[in-house]
Amino acid sequence: MPETTPKGLTRLAFGGDYNPEQWPENVWQDDVRLMREAGVTMVSVGIFSWALLEPAPGAYDFGWLDRIIDLLHENGIRVDLATPTAAPPVWFYREHPEALPVTADGVRYEFGSRAAICHSNADYRAAAANIATRLAERYGDHPALAMWHVHNEYGVPVSACYCASCAAHFRRWLETAYGTVEAVNEAWGTAFWGQRYAAFGDINPPRTTPTVGNPGQALDYRRFADATMRENFVMERDILHRLAPGVPVTTNFMTALSQCDSVDYWAWGREVDLVSNDHYLITDGRRTHVNLAMAADLTRSVAGGAPWILLEHSTSGVNWQPRNPAKAPGQMARNSLGHVARGSEGAMFFQWRQSRRGAEKFHSSMVPHGGTDTRVWREVVELGASLGSLNPIRGTRTEADVAVLWDWHSWWAQNLAWRPSEDHDPRERADAFYEALYDRHLTVDFAHPEADLSRYPLVVVPALYLMTEAAGDNLKAYVENGGTLVVSYFSGIVDASDAVHEGAYPGALRDVLGLTVEEFSPLLQGEHVRITGPDGSELSGDVWTEFVEPRGAETVWTYADGLTAGRPAVTRHRLGEGTAWYVSTRLGAEGLDALLGRAAEDARVAPRADLPRDVEVVRRSGDTGSYLFAINHTATDAKVPLDRSGTELLTGERAAGRLAVPAGAVRVVRLDG
Template sequence: MPDQAPKGLTRLAFGGDYNPEQWPESVWREDVRLMRDAGVTMVSVGIFSWALLEPAPGTHDFGWLDRLLDLLHEHGVRADLGTPTVAPPAWFYREHPDALPVTAEGARYEFGSRGAICHSHPAYRAAAADITTRLAARYADHPALALWHVHNEYGVPVSACYCDTCAAHFRRWLETTYETVEAVNEAWGTAFWGQRYADFAQINPPRVTPTVGNPAQALDYRRFADATMRENFVRERDILHRLAPGIPVTTNFMTALSQCDSIDYWAWGREVDLVSNDHYLITDGRRTHVNLAMAADLTRSVAGGAPWLLMEHAAGGVNWQPRNPAKAPGEMARNSLGHVARGSEGAMFFQWRQSRRGAEKFHSAMLPHAGTDSRLWREVVRLGSDIDALSELRGTRTVADAAMLWDWHSWWAQTLEWRPSEDHDARERADSFYEALYDRHLTVDFAHPEADLSSYPLVVVPALYLATEATARNLRAYVEGGGTLVVSYFSGIVDQHDAVHPGPYPGALRDVLGLTVEEFSPLLQGQRTRITGPDGAELSGDVWSEIVVPRGAETVWTYADGLAAGQPAVTRHRLGGGTAWYVSTRLTARDLDVILAAACADAGVEPRPELPRDVEVVTRAGESGTYLFAINHTGDEAKVPLAGSGGELLTGERVAGRLGVPAGAVRVVRLDED
């Protein structure tokens, strides 16, 4: 297995996607000169270049890529070299029109965008393996090569295809997974609505039906689509490992829960040598820096806590949202260093030079249309200097205070049709619980529900509709061992096949929570419910309520109105050495703080009232030392307490006792050893 770090990169990564094929070669030397001015250490190349590398079937032109890699090496810039398999050439689709994906409605996509791929198609698989083999054989020993970059953003924009080729592949996948068609019938509950199958040949993908189809079939098809894409990644990765040993292989994830919902990143994280991620702010009026922190924490967790790499983000505005504002002065640096604080080994962008043509010509870049006499360019150069000043923390790891459980399979299952309320959104609950923890200045690891949780004093479960028996045992052992667990409503309901667990809700989590739920009582749109606490305090919930019956749990908050009036709304269950909390209605992040304050007290997680809202304090630690990041997202100077003294790496100042962080600024202190 290759090393995780890009080969030959002795500093943090700084750079972006470089697409020189969009420009005459006379521009290339200017580019690399400006890269040196900006402190660029690595660029990603060749990701969308299949049509140039293979302009006709079996005809290859590597000359331009040879010259480019030589030029980068000459100027000390490392290369993250892509396999261009996200964008097969037009000639490929002319020869294999059935390699274009088909929607569940039966419409076939056309060539002319990106990612229009049927991942089951044998001709695509063969062609992708061939171009990958040729690249690996040619560039394995090139001195600029630091990292292989397979494909691009798997699952975006198409993850599942519903064509006949995929249907045949799905049947083979089912036979491998279940062995017998009887096992499929049992898992899918096909006795309902007379859906029973007598042979694998009778099974198709979950295409459009007159009314709702089989939810377990739809869930398995999402698993199949994810596994098929991963199968293709592994095929390319293994070619690269064989022909270019010692060079790590990655593919850029999109872990932000708002940007890609078709990939099980827990499974993918085990297959890459280096986890890398793309993150773009969703500028819809919310606190974008909170979502950024959440995505970075999730990416680090997918990497198992190991250092990872921010492969893409935006220097300024993007171009694909309804409204695309520019970033405010200093925001690019805060975004970039926020990722570094949470484990990234650098900050990369899409892209280096802003495109003049194509769909993304209004997407910002490190080198904008405005050129070098621009605020954005000056901020890029300053950021390059700051990133370089932090290179000594390479290899250190971010220190977490609590864990949040997340499972993509549960999310997939919950988003299927005909659930008790379409207003209940697993991602929204994750956002709200994360925001509440963020505002308590807690750094969060994400964890799979069956992972070892014993190192965390506090574990939060914002949405876990699908929970296996192994998950139930794991959470019970965690609480009995002294942990504090906080679970939100509509969790523990079904097993891995979307079958309701036997007995009362919440199924798999009844015992650890010490309660049953007799009935869900979702609220109508705009309807709210009041809950009252033991001291008379009142909170307001919406979307959801339940008829909760304690079976060992104590009632802490009670419904004051509605169908559940007088019934428990928030409970606390002492079990073994720990406690399990249950929240049965939807509370805002601010109201959740009241519940989390009590849970943190149970867990022994100390409050941090001295830290202002929207001032992040995150720690990375390792052999080179302990580093405290303070990121001020406010318009006022912040004072951050320090346990000791140290050197501030971005200004060179010595600080002790208290760190001043100017409005909108970032400070990084290497703490002195005691």
């Protein structure tokens, strides 16, 4: 079995992307001195260094990399060594211009940015295999090597190419997946609009067409593009496994960022030895710490609940949003330890020293332009000390209360053209339901729709337009065996080929929900509907309504106006030992809280009314004990109840009864017993 923890790393990972090639060598000694001062334990090296390592075809210069890795080793700093295959050199594109990707409109990208790669290109694959081999042969047994870092952020900024090489590769992929062209025609419904294919050779990528193309073809091309990137990762991984046995291989994911929705991380999580993730705050006015928690929970879930590593985040502002505010004092520590609470074995950053040139020179770093006489540097040093004191948590696992179903294939299908309403955003629903669970102080695992859900008392389905019959059967069995299920509208509608399930909506979920939907009735922009409960309570919905017909389900809330007035809006279905809830409109925060409150009662999930809003409490446990993380995202001191006394690891103080958590602070208690 491959190693699943960084080799030789005996502390939590703390450090960042280190790009010494951007600096004269006389800066390197100062870098390493500062790393030791900050408590850095590992750095990522070589991510964009192909042009320096192989300055001409077959000509190699490893001297500078030898020197920096040796220097890091001499100072006790482990190395996450990258294969630089996200950035082929200009000479490669000069010799192989067809390796540059082509858009659906037929435009070929130019060299001059990053990750401009056609992943089907045979010359790219050969060159990537070669540089990975050279690195593994040279550094595979270096004592500083902790793990391998293949490529960088697959799928960003290009996942799909539409060139002739990709067309040929797509045809081979389809033939393997379907066997016959008749099976492709059936899956894609090519009888519609006369799109029937006579042979695999007739099929092209879904390039730009006069109007909407075939949705089944578009969905399969998303799968193909993802699988093609994964083929290249596996190729490099296998080279590294063969030449450097015992050293884990990873690549940095971006699990919860909507900008990276082209990757099926459930599939990728099975291919890496160690799951790692990059996360950057989207500062759009929302509560950024909620999305951070969501990203960490999703990454941990992709890792199967095992510890993972936050491989990149920012010390302060980023550089690629329309507006890039700095982090508030103390926010960097809260962000970092929030990831650790939810399973990360450390906190790494992009990057170590802030660049003076290039596209990311205004992206914050551990050593800012202003040097060590800055707030950011002082907070970096404080964070390093804090992580040092949390070493006992290594290897423990985060405890979850409930599950949320998540499937990248469903996102891909949902986001194709010509759906009933462009105002329905499945990702918005996922974020909204997650935030409602977060505000109820429930820790979330994410799960694939066909996964074993038996350990969760409550399972939430925010938006799964695509759902297989197997997934529907899985949810039915879950409820029959005593689980509580909550499903939001426009879920269970199509199968894996984007074909509507035979019979009435909601297809794969009809039986478990005990209802059918006669018709969708999306609302116009700005329209709202009132829904009323049997106790006289009133909620508001927008974006979507449905004509729901109960088939065993009871009506809990009813539409009070609009086209669906008098019809069920929220239903509850007792099935076997469990209960399934369905909501057919888009509820706001108040409505979601009311719905989840009722469902939590069915699931016997105890409320946490004793915890203030935006005070995050998460537990990790394992062989070394049980640890309670309390993160105060507010400007007010808070008290968190403890069910056991313990020792607070960041201050060394004893804690019992109620734990004091100052405004903006983090506390971690190792519980007794």
